[in-house]
Amino acid sequence: MKTVYSTLLDLFKEYDIEVEKQDMSFNRVYYVKEAMKEIVRSYYTEAQWFIKGKSPPFEEYLSNALITGTYYLLAPASLLGMKSASKAAFDWMMNKPKILVASALIGRVIDDVATYKIEKEKGQLVTGIECYMKEHNLTVEEASAQLSEMAENAWKDLNKECIIKPTNSSMPAEILKPIVNLTRLIDVVYKNNEDGYSNPKNNVKSVIEALLVNPINT
Secondary structure, three states: OHHHHHHHHHHHHHHHHHHHHOOOOOOOHHHHHHHHHHHHHHHHHHHHHHHHOOOOOHHHHHHHHHHHOOHHHHHHHOOOOOOOOOHHHHHHHHOOOHHHHHHHHHHHHHHHHHHHHHHHHOOOOOOHHHHHHHHHOOOHHHHHHHHHHHHHHHHHHHHHHHHHOHHHOOOOHHHHHHHHHHHHHHHHHOHHHOOOOOOOOOOHHHHHHHHHHOOOOO
8 A cells, every 4th residue: 555655646746747847827736636535535434344344325335436436536637737727627626516426426336237246256245236235125137227227317417517508507618528528438438238347358449449540530
């Protein structure tokens, strides 16, 4: 853990140097550091659940898992090099606006459905599917269907915030776009409820090849 911690500190120092080179008006890296601290605290919570053999209520699990899904970190991190991103934009991100919560929820529950079997085989006790099954006395299939429905509803919230209400948003489209793109990424990686991270050959490999190896020339 000391090695990981040291590496993170070095990474943040590099970010600080790059930000200073671009003459940005406020400390952007501070926001990413705070998001990272939040993730570490949530990882600790997960570790305590595992050690104690605790299966928390689904809402308690989800509240913590939305953080460990890393979207609340990746969203502000995506703005680090964007000169037009204001302090207000970073503050807005850290307050977890509805569009970001929807994005994090989609990523979390789609991941939970797609990786359930692999995680169960590895002995992971606290998963979204397990917590939902136990709390509502459902089968794996029923719990998976419920989580998939949550993702569908979250997509509606995201689309409403980004497409239907963009003129009412306090943030410009360039600030909203990274959030949407993060959500699109999870949709590709876990397409058809398959774990593209653990087994990239089925979904992800062909996408990467089409994008980088065999791009369409325009």
